[in-house]
Amino acid sequence: MDITKDKLLEKLEFFSNFKFNKNYNDLTKEEKFVAITDSIMALTSKDWTDQLGKKARQRKAYYFSAEFLIGRSLGNNLLNLGIYDLVNSILEEKGDRIKDIENEEEDAALGNGGLGRLAACFLESAASQGFNLDGYGIRYSEGLFKQFFKDGFQAEEGDDWSSFYNPWSKRIVSDEKIIKFKNQTVKACPYDMPIFGYKNGQINRLRLWQAEAVNEFDFNRFNNFDYDGAVREKNEAEDLTRVLYPNDERREGKLLRIKQQYFFVSASLQDIVSNYKKNFDDKEFKHFHEYVSIQLNDTHPVIGIPELIRILLDEEKISFEDSFNIARKIFNFTNHTILREAMEVWSVDLIDETSPRVLEIIQMIEQRLVEELYNKGFKEEEINFLRIVKDDSIHMANLAIFVSNKVNGVAELHTNILKNETLKDWYGAYPYKFTNKTNGVTQRRWLIYSNMELSDFIDRKLGSNEWREDFSKIKELEKFAEDEPSIREFLEIRKKKKIELTEIIKETTGIDVDPNSIFDVQVKRLHEYKRQLLNALHIVYLYHRLKEDKNFISEKRTFIFGAKAAPAYFRAKAVIKFINEIARVINNDKDIDGKIKVVFLENFRVSLGEKIYPACDFSEQISTAGKEASGTGNMKFMMNGAITIGTYDGANVEIFEKAGEENNIRFGKTVEELMEIKPNYDPYKIYQEDIYIKNALDSLMSGEFKDNESYMFLDIYNSLLKSEGGDRADRYFVLEDFESYRKAQEKISEVYKDEMRFGKMCLLNIANSAYFSSDRTIREYAEEIWKLESHN
Ligand code: Z57
Structure with a gap:
């Protein structure tokens, strides 16, 4: 791939004329964005086509995911194609700033949070390392809702992300598939996005399916004045992929959701099977498993297991036995949570409503499960516990584990909990299936692209930019931990990124914050187990202390939040209102001399994260031990040098292990300790x-903070002190960990005060972040699960 300045200039002019009937220089910024992206797509399309042809007969893995949280693509694609600087200079010559053009791009927010962003990081890392990993998912018309605050309450609006123009995908009409539901037949139309590897010429593919009507328009109904009826089929078909369900870690037992899942896996499997038939002469599918490996991202695509068996059995006339064995070799399953409320269980009725044949096949699989366990010597109760079909509902995780080749958790601690608690009976039956794959994030987006200043610093220090591809080399930064001039230079860069964030905060919230203050950041989805409430109550505590004595803390603090709550999650929305109230009261209180400021940024998303992670001093990773499967934001912060203040949970454990506890702040009870406390836990005692x-808790009820009679604060208060509906009070041990958190927070001031010590701790976190690159994670999947070789 050889993209030169001349070729680019030629294409820019061409697309300006072709698309807009204008010269490039007369385009609006938005149109410029389109002309640039179209030029990139045009200049890479020959290579992409060639590679699709070449790879058609190679072994591939497919990542099946209901979510791909991509964010913006322009900056990252230019970086990976090795032409970021070239395009930057072309735009500068024309009087534009590349960042302004980048800001024109809408985030592709086809995911909720960690699980969807992980899928996007994985595709990028696989391409960058030359592994054949393609993505399959859903092209939602409406991505994750946009969040704004109205009187401090979360409000939502739609995210019509592709309405102007989505330049990164190609609609491939000839690859359309037909999807048959019990009471509806629709067309699945593929949209293909290129995934560019980092400076290696590799292009992989993300194929997202959009639902369309087989017959768009019923002419006879129209003639009979039935105008709605004439387009009913079109609307009903398009409803299928209209909107992403906005729940992160919450189950939604709706027919439309299971239909979405069946829709995209059926289309993807039909695609894989038909490509196999096109490229190989193997009517019995004897060698199918030598070319295909499928990763199921959580239970969302698990209905693909019976669907593949259906296709092989009913359409390709392979026996059930053989079809089942093929499925067992091909599928692998990743579990991302142990939260009960996130585990997918579908009623038999809903599966039947979706596809009666798939339900029959699930029952056949269930039969096999019972036989196999019986032959292994399991007793009836033990078998019943592991059944896929229980009390008229289908347990998707059980189906996935039984049929999959490998089952993995997403961090060491999480995988151990799966093996020893949540899935211990499964582990007992099939120990060889279980494996850990600790998550990672791509350093290209989360460090090289979003923190160019720091990346240049690393180049200079290491005297090479090899670390950008081989992230293990980042370890060499350790050499500079004691070098005062280097640390000063490093702190200056951190300061610059903080000033940039300060400007964004001013623009978006109107709040003035001091870039010299400590930036203490918690950005992630809002969920009780993530305990934004612990952070909030601690801020209230600090505020109360400062009211008594404004010198209670020596260092100025800025607390920064970003979080979306699922629209129907009342308690999560209550916490948003609470934090917004805290911010309003504290930021306007003259008594405390601006010692602390609280900022809740609206609409946290990938492109905002890119500006936040590089500007953070202390990264809040404070989930209840055992509840956060891994976390990935923790890794993005670490790569940018933030110090983790965190519990012994998820991948935090491994962060502490790699970067040293002395370079981070650990607090709170461990999983084992909480298990012991649980039976006699009495939060009311701690409160009293x-x-x-x-006082901090009472501020919810005293009128110090106001919830506009929504009863939201009462709900929070009760959740901490009253057991309700079978749930114990303070399910997430906020009060239990409060004291320990308070001490950890005191340590923050102490650490920050000593600049050199602080800078050294930050630097050592970066130097030890190699393990958290998704390049490492993907290598493990490729070698141990997918059996792929690198084509680099
Ligand atoms: C989701 O974002 C995650 C788990 C889920 O079961 C669902 Br549904 C959505 C997250 C976990 O909460 C994180 O801890 C983890 O890092 C991430 O998935 C990626 O594995």
């Missing part, structure tokens, strides 16, 4: 015995 905790 500590006046500061009591």
Whole structure:
């Protein structure tokens, strides 16, 4: 791939004329964005076509995911194609700033949070390392809702992300598939996006399916004045992929959701099977498993297991036995959570409503499960516990584990909990299936692209930019931990990124924050187990102390939040209102001399994260031990040098292990300790015995903070102190960990005060972040699960 300045200039002019009937220089910024992306697509399309042809007969893995949280693509694609600087200079000559053009791009937010962003990081890392990994998913017309605050309450609006123009995908009409539901037949139309590897010429593919009507328009109905009826089929078909369900880690037992899942896996499997038939002469599918490996991203695509068996059995006339064995070799399953409320269970009725034949096949699989366990010597109760079909519902995780070749968790601690607690009976039956694959994030987007200043610094220090591809080399930064001039230079860069964020905060919230203050950041989805409430209550505590004595803390603090709550998650929305209230009261209180400021940024998303991670001093990773499967934001912060203040949970454990506990701040009870406390846990006692905790909690009820009669604050208060509906009070041990968190927070001031010590700790976190590159994760999947070789 050889993209030169001349070729680019020629294409820019061409697309300006072709698309807009204008010269490039007369385009609006938005049109310029389109002309640039179209030029990139045009200049890479020959290579892409050639590679699709070449790869058609190679072994591939397919990542099946209901979510791909891509964000913007322009900057990252230019970086990976090795032409970021070239395009930057062309635009500068024309009087434009590349960042302004990048800001024209809408985020492709086809995912909720960690799980969807992980899928996007994985595709990028696979391409960059030359592994044949393609993505299959859903092209939602409406991505994750946009969040804004109205009187401090979360409000939502639609995210019509592709309405102007989505330049990164090609609609491939000839690859359309037909999807048959019990009461509906629709067309699945593929949209293909290129995934560019980092400076290696590799292009992989993400194929997203959009639902369309087989017959768009019923002319006879129209003639009979039935105008709605004439387009009913079109609307009903398009409803299928209209909107992403906005729940992260919450189950939604709706027919439309299971239909979405069946829709995209059926289309993807039909695609894989038909390509196999086109490229190989193997009517019995004897060698199918030598070319195909499928990763199921959580239970969302698990209905693909019976669907593949259906296709092989009913359409390709392979026996059930053989079809089942093929499925067993091909599928692998990743579990991302142990939260009960996130585990997918579908009623038999809903599966039947979706596809009666798939339900029959699930029952045949269930039969096999029972036989196999019986032959292994399992007793009836033990078998019943592991059944796929229980009380008229289908347990998708059980189906996935039984049929999959490998089952993995996403961090060491999480995988151990799966093996020893959540899935211990499965582990007992099939120990060889279980494996850990600790998550990672791509350093190209999260460090090289979003923190160019720091990346240049690393180049200079290491005297090479090889670390950009081989991230293990980042370890060499350790050499500079004691070098004062290097640390000063490093702190200057951190300061610059903080100033940039300060400007964004001013623009978007109107709040003035001091870039010299400590930036303490918690950005992630809003969920009780993530305990934004612990952070909030601690801020209230600090505020109360400062009211008594404004010198209670020496270092100025800025607390920064970003979080979307699922629209139907009342308690999560209550916490947003609470934090917004805290911010309003504290930011306007003259008594405390601006010692602390609280900022809740609206609409946290990938492109905002890119500006936040590089500007953070302390990264809040404070989930209840055992509840956060891995976390990936923690890794993005670490790569940019933030110090983790965190519990012993998810991948935090491995962060502490790699970067050293002395370079981070660990607090809170461990999983084992919480298990012991659980039976006799009494949060009310803690509340009564500590006046500061009591005051912080009482601020919810006293009118100090106001919820506009929504009863939201009462709900939060009750959640901490009252058991309700079978749930114990304070399910997530906020009060239990409060004291320990308070001490950890004190340590933050102490650490920050000593600049050199602080800078050294930050630097050592970066130097030890190699393990958290998704390049490492993908290599493990490729070698141990997918059996892929690198084509680099
Ligand atoms: C989701 O974002 C995650 C798990 C889920 O079951 C669903 Br549904 C959505 C997250 C976990 O909460 C994170 O801890 C983890 O890092 C991420 O998935 C990627 O594995």
